[in-house]
Amino acid sequence: MRAITRPTNMPQVTTPTYWEYVRVLGNAVGRYCSFCERALTFQLWLFHKLRGPLAVSAQIGNNDWPNLLLICSECAASATTFTATTTYFWPDSLDAIQNPPYLYQRIDNVPVSWADDDGNATNLGTASFFLVSISTDVPSNVQAAAQATYRLFRLNGRFFNENFSSPGYTLTYDEYIHPSDTRLEDRWDAYIRALDAAQAIMRAFGTRRAGDAYARSMLAMINMGILGYGFVSTWESMIFKTLSDIGPNMMPNLIALMTNQPPPQQPVDRKRAFTQVEQGLQNAADEERKRRLAFNQALNTLIQVKS
Numbered sequence: 001m002r003a004i005t006r007p008t009n010m011p012q013v014t015t016p017t018y019w020e021y022v023r024v025l026g027n028a029v030g031r032y033c034s035f036c037e038r039a040l041t042f043q044l045w046l047f048h049k050l051r052g053p054l055a056v057s058a059q060i061g062n063n064d065w066p067n068l069l070l071i072c073s074e075c076a077a078s079a080t081t082f083t084a085t086t087t088y089f090w091p092d093s094l095d096a097i098q099n100p101p102y103l104y105q106r107i108d109n110v111p112v113s114w115a116d117d118d119g120n121a122t123n124l125g126t127a128s129f130f131l132v133s134i135s136t137d138v139p140s141n142v143q144a145a146a147q148a149t150y151r152l153f154r155l156n157g158r159f160f161n162e163n164f165s166s167p168g169y170t171l172t173y174d175e176y177i178h179p180s181d182t183r184l185e186d187r188w189d190a191y192i193r194a195l196d197a198a199q200a201i202m203r204a205f206g207t208r209r210a211g212d213a214y215a216r217s218m219l220a221m222i223n224m225g226i227l228g229y230g231f232v233s234t235w236e237s238m239i240f241k242t243l244s245d246i247g248p249n250m251m252p253n254l255i256a257l258m259t260n261q262p263p264p265q266q267p268v269d270r271k272r273a274f275t276q277v278e279q280g281l282q283n284a285a286d287e288e289r290k291r292r293l294a295f296n297q298a299l300n301t302l303i304q305v306k307s
């Protein structure tokens with residue numbers, strides 16, 4: 001959950017309508033769901049920290065400004081258990097900056113099925129997800145609040161079994177036919193884009209001796225991806241983990257690039273560092289190779305149709 005900084009001085013609201021507050025808040029903090037972080041293009045709604053998801057007909061005044069957050073329809077539809085007396089974790093709190101409680105981890109081979117009302121399940125195969133969990137490294141009151149927010153919005157989707165050691169994803173028949181909660185799938189799409197971006201950045205580091213132009217264009221690409229998809233925490237954790245797994249130099253290198261600093265000192269044992277990079281690229285490249293193969297097949301099909 002990305003930290004949200006709301007301007008203390010409320011921007012001008014011409015008429016105090018629901019959509020006017022949506023517009024003003026979107027301009028002030030960015031059009032992203034405050035909870036699942038998806039980019040909000042045409043479906044964006046208001047959530048009130050003391051009142052829960054707001055109906056379009058809700059009365060809103062300027063004194064509600066500190067309590068307003070943008071929300072997507074899927075998070076709003078999930079928030080059925082809201083109570084004003086529960087202590088939730090909010091993305092515009094100081095703890096969101098100082099003690100961010102949410103962690104993200106990739107989990108593969110999650111069984112996916114749909115089940116009828118009697119519980120008879122039909123297996124649909126397996127899927128990979130990038131799941132949110134709650135850190136145990138933050139103060140216990142922050143953990144408890146983060147847990148309450150997690151449960152309220154069902155941050156891993158309404159069909160996750162909430163069992164991290166034996167994960168499962170069981171849809172209702174209606175959900176299978178007409179998906180209404182695609183947050184996990186959409187987060188996974190963002191994860192795959194972030195994986196591409198991490199690989200591109202790693203390759204770009206190799207060109208920095210000749211100048212920053214190429215690496216900077218890769219950064220611009222990452223920026224566009226995050227703006228377009230949202231899910232900024234997914235991008236952040238993915239890129240961080242990929243680069244950190246390769247070696248200790250990678251993240252400082254990226255941060256230097258992002259903050260217009262010269263690259264950090266090269267390691268003394270350059271041959272060993274190079275081997276680490278090679279291994280990392282190899283792992284990351286396996287996934288890329290699969291996609292490249294699929295693209296190649298698609299291209300071949302296209303050429304066949306044309307000829």
Ligand SMILES: [Zn+2]
Pocket residue numbers: 033034035036037038071072073074075076
């Ligand atoms: Zn959402």
